[in-house]
Amino acid sequence: MLKITDLVKRYGSGDPVLKNLDLTIEGESVVSIIGSSGAGKSTLLRCINRLVEPTSGTIELNGTDLTRLRGKNLRAARRKIGMVFQGFNLVDRLTVMENVQSGRLGYISTWSAITRRYPKQDIRRAYELMERVGIAHYADTRADQLSGGERQRVGVVRALMQEPDILLADEPTASLDPKTSEQIMGLLRDLSRELKLPVLINIHNVNEAKEYTDRIVGMRYGRIIFDDKPAMLDPAAMEAIYAGSPHADRSGGPDDKAAAS
Numbered sequence: 001m002l003k004i005t006d007l008v009k010r011y012g013s014g015d016p017v018l019k020n021l022d023l024t025i026e027g028e029s030v031v032s033i034i035g036s037s038g039a040g041k042s043t044l045l046r047c048i049n050r051l052v053e054p055t056s057g058t059i060e061l062n063g064t065d066l067t068r069l070r071g072k073n074l075r076a077a078r079r080k081i082g083m084v085f086q087g088f089n090l091v092d093r094l095t096v097m098e099n100v101q102s103g104r105l106g107y108i109s110t111w112s113a114i115t116r117r118y119p120k121q122d123i124r125r126a127y128e129l130m131e132r133v134g135i136a137h138y139a140d141t142r143a144d145q146l147s148g149g150e151r152q153r154v155g156v157v158r159a160l161m162q163e164p165d166i167l168l169a170d171e172p173t174a175s176l177d178p179k180t181s182e183q184i185m186g187l188l189r190d191l192s193r194e195l196k197l198p199v200l201i202n203i204h205n206v207n208e209a210k211e212y213t214d215r216i217v218g219m220r221y222g223r224i225i226f227d228d229k230p231a232m233l234d235p236a237a238m239e240a241i242y243a244g245s246p247h248a249d250r251s252g253g254p255d256d257k258a259a260a261s
């Protein structure tokens with residue numbers, strides 16, 4: 001369970017960009033965070049894995065307060081947080097298998113990692129996951145030979161190799177065409193169910209949030225102003241979240257066919 005309490009983030013001496021946020025995510029559920037540009041969605045995700053240092057408040061993952069951890073304990077806790085990125089963050093010149101195995105860094109010895117002598121069980125697990133997402137035949141292919149959707153599948157498998165307790169996805173479909181984008185969202189939803197893994201997705205595409213996630217959290221100016229099932233995201237809620245922001249912010253950008261109501 002992820003339990004965020006009274007989270008504040010201020011960059012430098014400016015106004016807080018996260019203002020006393022409370023958010024709890026239990027069990028296997030797919031939660032999307034929506035909101036206009038600058039609402040604080042990425043900052044929230046980055047506070048959870050401590051890429052950004054929270055100013056105050058607590059972030060508990062299965063009972064451990066992540067905000068208090070340092071050094072070895074922080075590294076151990078981070079292993080339990082899988083991250084999927086908009087730009088995939090793969091190492092292009094490495095193969096798919098090598099990229100996927102980088103999710104095991106921190107679990108295996110430095111020597112094994114440098115010599116790429118991965119433990120048998122890690123190779124077996126990688127193949128299982130790659131089969132599951134349809135990229136096993138690319139195991140020995142360089143990452144830069146793959147399409148965007150395939151690269152994101154590599155990113156997902158790499159995150160799952162960490163045996164995470166939660167998966168965070170920062171605009172995971174923003175670089176993909178609409179069809180591929182839907183496939184990746186469907187995959188994240190299905191994997192959440194199969195692996196009983198909570199997934200938190202920062203997403204601009206409201207239609208995809210409605211279709212593929214169980215719960216929508218709407219942010220505005222650093223606060224959560226909507227937190228409910230997708231069906232409850234009515235025009236009034238949309239207006240509260242997006243009032244005054246450009247149309248593209250409310251839907252999926254220029255490629256999005258049907259604007260959110």
Ligand SMILES: Nc1ncnc2c1ncn2[C@@H]1O[C@H](COP(=O)(O)OP(=O)(O)OP(=O)(O)O)[C@@H](O)[C@H]1O
Binds near residue numbers: 035041044
């Ligand atoms: N490293 C930083 N230093 C200073 N201010 C920052 C930094 N990162 C983000 N901000 C500011 O914090 C606010 C929230 O930004 P954040 O990126 O979290 O919003 P967002 O909702 O994810 O936006 P987008 O959808 O455009 O990615 C913005 O005003 C932004 O300018």
